[in-house]
Amino acid sequence: MSMAIGIDLGGTYIKYGLVDDAGNILKKGMIPTRADSGKRDIVIEQIALAIKDVWDNAIDGIGIGTPGIVDNNGVVYESPNLPDWHNLNLRKIFESKFNKNVVVENDANSIVWGEYLFGAGKGTRTIVCLTLGTGLGGGVVINGKLLRGAIYSAAELGHMPVDYKGRKCGCGSTGCIEAYVGRDYIVKSLIRKVRKGRKTIIRKMVDNDLSRITPKIISEAYQKGDKLAEEIWIEMATALGAFLAGIVNLLNPDRIILAGGIAQTGEILFSTVRKTIRERAMKVLAETVEVVPAGLGVDAGIVSGASLVFQK
Ligand SMILES: [Zn+2]
Structure with missing residues (x-):
């Protein structure tokens, strides 16, 4: 069985979970995004906390659905609802933090892929x-x-x-x-x-x-x-x-x-x-x-x- 951590980044809350390759949630949680802090480092730290909360060494990777326009390398070009979420290489940030494969997608694209595989x-x-x-x-x-x-x-x-x-x-x-x-x-x-x-x-x-x-x-x-x-x-x-x-x-x-x-x-x-x-x-x-x-x-x-x- 493969496993991955899924992150659903919203303007108010981050929802996250450990999910197996049949689409079952094994563990999950929710924390505030803290977008109202106005600081992008604080939001990044919140995402890191979410990942640590459901961490398992055996995961294949981390998938992040973020609002906004994302390029094919996992760089967020811009997102209106998150502080300074502009030219932000989310993939690189979390790959170096956690040493795992990280996939970043626009949230609507993420949903269509989830529905395709499991819904x-x-x-x-x-x-x-x-x-x-x-x-x-x-x-x-x-x-x-x-x-x-x-x-x-x-x-x-x-x-x-x-x-x-x-x-x-x-x-x-x-x-x-x-x-x-x-x-x-x-x-x-x-x-x-x-x-x-x-x-x-x-x-x-x-x-x-x-x-x-x-x-x-x-x-x-x-x-x-x-x-x-x-x-x-x-x-x-x-x-x-x-x-x-x-x-x-x-x-x-x-x-x-x-x-x-x-x-x-x-x-x-x-x-x-x-x-x-x-x-x-x-x-x-x-x-x-x-x-x-x-x-x-x-x-x-x-x-x-x-x-x-x-x-x-
Ligand atoms: Zn329009």
């Missing part, structure tokens, strides 16, 4: 995984290999424009798919409709304080039969489905995996995405693709981090 992508060859949350992260495995670009991690799927005259996106561009399906954009479009006088039970659910609306509340309202909440999810899922129709035409994947908090909205999201792909992608390509929820659960980031070490 909802098992048994396929070509998959796309989208993580639906604050932003829209994505990764691609093509013919059994993680898609990487010429220099950087590629697959910045959230920033593919779907409307060249469309909404402003946080990345500075216009009309990116993230600006239609990201958390804040979903909430904003609901609030716009509420302000126009549309009836919804959500008003009551947040005691008229619209700043308290979250995707989770919109989901709860939908479960209770709220028409406006339903409309919001259908709009969001139609945008996502149209985008994915393009991805299906480009890559002809076996499976598309939807991960992240917003993917837990459930059946309305999945059925609308499937229907839109069928309507908009090339017919034969649309017929063969499956759209499924992620398989790895709450510790996906840990298992995926470790899975990077098991790349053959």
Whole structure:
């Protein structure tokens, strides 16, 4: 049995674990990232503490999923949420600290590889995984290999424009798919409709304080039969489905995996995405693709981090 340590580096917490080559977590933990310290050495020290906490001399290596753009040598080019996470050779730092093989990937790329080896992508060859949350992260495995670009991690799927005259996106561009399906954009479009006088039970659910609306509340309202909440999810899922129709035409994947908090909205999201792909992608390509929820659960980031070490 091989083992690896997986690190899921987030802006607030570092989740970490010792994982075997069947994807089972043998030991795990969580500590604060301390990004608020503003010092990159403190964050690096936190990662080292995490590794030591689940250390085993027999590991094959350490896999780190980090936010941001990572190059093919394990250097983080930049990450907006971590202090001075710029031109940072994470691989070299931890290889010299621990004398083990270290693999560093963008967190969305890490998740797609974890899903491919151990989750909802098992048994396929070509998959796309989208993580639906604050932003829209994505990764691609093509013919059994993680898609990487010429220099950087590629697959910045959230920033593919779907409307060249469309909404402003946080990345500075216009009309990116993230600006239609990201958390804040979903909430904003609901609030716009509420302000126009549309009836919804959500008003009551947040005691008229619209700043308290979250995707989770919109989901709860939908479960209770709220028409406006339903409309919001259908709009969001139609945008996502149209985008994915393009991805299906480009890559002809076996499976598309939807991960992240917003993917837990459930059946309305999945059925609308499937229907839109069928309507908009090339017919034969649309017929063969499956759209499924992620398989790895709450510790996906840990298992995926470790899975990077098991790349053959
Ligand atoms: Zn963008």
